[in-house]
Amino acid sequence: MTKRKMFLRMVTSSLLRRRSRMLIALLSIAIGATILAGLVTIYVDVPRQMGAQFRSYGANMLLLPGEEGELNREKLNEALAEIPGDSLVGAAPYRYVRLDMTTRQQSFTAAATDFTQIVKTSPYFSVEGAYPSETRQVLVGKEIAETIGVHNGSTMELTYQPTVVSDGKTPEESRVAGATLSGKAEGFSGGMVYVTAVLDDAAKIASLTVDASTQTPEYGGQIPEAEAYLNQFIGKSLPLAGGDVDTFTGATVTSDAVVAALNQATAISSPAQPRTLNFTVTGILTTGGEEEGYIFMSLEDMELMTGTDHLDVAELSVSASAEQLEEYTAAITEKTGVRARLVKRVARSEAAVLEKLTALVFLVTLVVLLLTLICVSTTMMAVVSERRREIGLRKALGASDGSIRAEFLGEGLFLGLLGGILGAILGFIFAQVVSVNVFGSSITFQPLLVPAAVLVSMIIAAASCLLPIKRAVAIDPAIVLKGE
Amino acid sequence: MSLLELKNVSKIYGELKALDNVSLHVDQGEWVAIMGPSGSGKSTMMNIIGCMDKPTTGEVLLDGVDISKESSKHLTDIRRDKIGLIFQQFHMVNYLTAVENVMVSQYYHSMPDENEALEALGRVGLRERAKHLPSQLSGGEQQRVCVARALINHPELILADEPTGNLDEANENIVLDLFAQLHKEGTTLIVVTHDPEVAEAAQRTIVLEHGRIAREVINENFGK
Numbered sequence: 246m247t248k249r250k251m252f253l254r255m256v257t258s259s260l261l262r263r264r265s266r267m268l269i270a271l272l273s274i275a276i277g278a279t280i281l282a283g284l285v286t287i288y289v290d291v292p293r294q295m296g297a298q299f300r301s302y303g304a305n306m307l308l309l310p311g312e313e314g315e316l317n318r319e320k321l322n323e324a325l326a327e328i329p330g331d332s333l334v335g336a337a338p339y340r341y342v343r344l345d346m347t348t349r350q351q352s353f354t355a356a357a358t359d360f361t362q363i364v365k366t367s368p369y370f371s372v373e374g375a376y377p378s379e380t381r382q383v384l385v386g387k388e389i390a391e392t393i394g395v396h397n398g399s400t401m402e403l404t405y406q407p408t409v410v411s412d413g414k415t416p417e418e419s420r421v422a423g424a425t426l427s428g429k430a431e432g433f434s435g436g437m438v439y440v441t442a443v444l445d446d447a448a449k450i451a452s453l454t455v456d457a458s459t460q461t462p463e464y465g466g467q468i469p470e471a472e473a474y475l476n477q478f479i480g481k482s483l484p485l486a487g488g489d490v491d492t493f494t495g496a497t498v499t500s501d502a503v504v505a506a507l508n509q510a511t512a513i514s515s516p517a518q519p520r521t522l523n524f525t526v527t528g529i530l531t532t533g534g535e536e537e538g539y540i541f542m543s544l545e546d547m548e549l550m551t552g553t554d555h556l557d558v559a560e561l562s563v564s565a566s567a568e569q570l571e572e573y574t575a576a577i578t579e580k581t582g583v584r585a586r587l588v589k590r591v592a593r594s595e596a597a598v599l600e601k602l603t604a605l606v607f608l609v610t611l612v613v614l615l616l617t618l619i620c621v622s623t624t625m626m627a628v629v630s631e632r633r634r635e636i637g638l639r640k641a642l643g644a645s646d647g648s649i650r651a652e653f654l655g656e657g658l659f660l661g662l663l664g665g666i667l668g669a670i671l672g673f674i675f676a677q678v679v680s681v682n683v684f685g686s687s688i689t690f691q692p693l694l695v696p697a698a699v700l701v702s703m704i705i706a707a708a709s710c711l712l713p714i715k716r717a718v719a720i721d722p723a724i725v726l727k728g729e
Numbered sequence: 730m731s732l733l734e735l736k737n738v739s740k741i742y743g744e745l746k747a748l749d750n751v752s753l754h755v756d757q758g759e760w761v762a763i764m765g766p767s768g769s770g771k772s773t774m775m776n777i778i779g780c781m782d783k784p785t786t787g788e789v790l791l792d793g794v795d796i797s798k799e800s801s802k803h804l805t806d807i808r809r810d811k812i813g814l815i816f817q818q819f820h821m822v823n824y825l826t827a828v829e830n831v832m833v834s835q836y837y838h839s840m841p842d843e844n845e846a847l848e849a850l851g852r853v854g855l856r857e858r859a860k861h862l863p864s865q866l867s868g869g870e871q872q873r874v875c876v877a878r879a880l881i882n883h884p885e886l887i888l889a890d891e892p893t894g895n896l897d898e899a900n901e902n903i904v905l906d907l908f909a910q911l912h913k914e915g916t917t918l919i920v921v922t923h924d925p926e927v928a929e930a931a932q933r934t935i936v937l938e939h940g941r942i943a944r945e946v947i948n949e950n951f952g953k
Contacts (some may be wrong), residue, residue: 251841262824643809
């Protein structure tokens with residue numbers, strides 16, 4: 246038998262055959278290692294855990310229409326492709342439109358969205374009833390529900406009054422029934438004269454306003470208030486011919502400018518058929534925020550009413566670190582032209598909470614390690630005084646101080662090894678329990694943690710033995726001779 | 730040939746003279762008993778001979794080396810190489826088996842050898858009890874294991890401190906027979922005791938009183 250074998254036999258026998266005392270030391274190391282392994286596991290998993298947790302506080306990224314080009318569903322999908330699928334918790338598109346409630350002669354803001362996504366991006370929404378699951382169903386904000394007195398199952402008629410912006414139309418194309426026209430022309434000494442005219446059902450002038458603030462106040466400048474002059478335009482068709490209207494006395498140039506402006510005027514809006522749909526209320530929304538003043542409907546219904554799939558904003562909930570979020574926003578803005586920005590308030594508080602949590606875990610780990618050190622050290626101290634005779638005997642038999650040191654250190658390391666393995670296993674269970682109870686999700690096993698826990702346990706155990714070993718070495722071998 | 734020589738050895742603890750100018754000569758192969766009442770200086774003498782303490786004054790020559798001036802690290806080496814110790818309280822490592830206890834001595838001395846250790850246990854009649862823990866052995870058996878442990882490294886001197894103090898007569902006789910065998914093989918034995926029967930087994934008895942050698946008795950019946 247080699248010396249090393251005998252050494253191992255002595256060290257392991259000491260631990261395995263003298264159970265009670267060593268069990269306490271083993272237990273304290275195992276508990277220390279358990280807490281350590283558990284906390285480190287949680288620590289490693291915390292960003293993921295907390296990320297998911299934070300996501301319940303709402304969206305942390307917004308997508309807005311870019312400088313050129315608008316945001317629609319196609320663009321949104323293009324932008325979402327820049328974010329890895331497993332990081333994207335949800336993406337809720339929104340479109341806000343004023344709708345009239347025909348029966349009450351009131352208008353409200355309607356928000357069109359995707360209800361399956363709202364659940365993910367705004368988990369704090371509280372719905373009495375249910376989210377709409379089909380078209381022609383709406384979710385009504387509590388504030389509106391109280392104002393107009395609707396409840397689940399009520400029906401409501403909503404009308405979209407289109408305002409078609411007509412750009413690029415020629416003056417001729419613009420002169421249609423119901424259109425509002427505006428135009429300008431150069432008046433006296435280079436000053437501009439502006440006119441706005443509304444056409445009646447027969448495409449004749451129904452009303453006219455003139456802005457002549459650049460003209461001489463005593464002459465042309467009087468025109469906007471000159472009723473008799475302006476009234477001659479009512480009922481006339483455009484374009485005006487030479488003798489259709491009289492000039493304003495003393496302001497021939499300005500008068501000519503008014504006529505010229507009207508003849509060049511183009512539509513700023515032209516009428517379209519209002520569209521009305523009948524909706525059923527499926528739920529009343531309580532959020533404590535401005536959402537209570539909206540009526541929520543599906544994007545499909547909104548498209549049907551307005552004829553476009555334009556989106557005003559998309560709220561994204563992305564589970565990622567601050568750096569990754571920055572990367573995603575940059576990539577989206579650059580590649581798709583959609584303007585992506587972070588909701589700084591949410592992103593910052595996430596970072597702050599994570600930082601504090603990290604510090605806390607670190608501190609607790611440190612305290613636990615320190616306590617383990619003290620506990621094991623105390624136990625080993627007791628072990629040394631309990632084994633004074635044995636140590637004296639070993640010295641009497643010729644053990645050098647080095648051998649005594651090696652034996653106790655060996656026992657300490659062996660304890661650390663057992664405690665570390667035990668702790669790594671228990672620590673994973675501990676982390677799992679904490680994770681399930683606190684975060685409500687299970688964690689992944691970190692294989693590297695086992696050697697790490699064992700190593701730390703062995704270091705702690707060895708450090709705990711330093712003082713007891715010093716005691717052991719100081720024991721006088723002569724104690725074995727005194728026949729006490 | 731002289732193995733151990735004490736020359737004018739004194740050990741003083743403050744006012745107390747535990748040993749007072751003691752001179753003693755032990756030859757190679759001799760079997761000497763040291764007797765005396767409690768407080769006579771037996772233990773102090775034993776500690777000094779066993780290289781576990783140093784005299785205040787005087788010289789101690791063990792196998793020609795003056796151990797009174799050595800460092801304690803050196804004393805450990807000398808004790809390990811030259812001396813086999815047997816104690817009144819047996820002193821076994823309680824979590825090691827009989828054979829492992831013998832091997833501990835080999836471990837510190839040179840190289841553990843289980844067969845040799847088993848052979849030594851066989852010599853003290855405990856071959857079949859080799860795998861027992863001390864708690865499973867009687868007092869007499871434990872002391873026999875200690876004898877086996879003391880002789881395993883073939884020491885020049887076996888130093889026994891009240892080896893039979895805790896034994897019944899049957900076991901005392903077994904131990905004394907073992908000593909006689911060792912003596913025959915040429916091992917030097919110094920046995921500290923206050924049992925006259927044990928002292929009578931030796932060739933010569935030194936009687937200590939108040940730190941001095943009061944008298945020396947030669948056992949004329951030795952070997953008969």
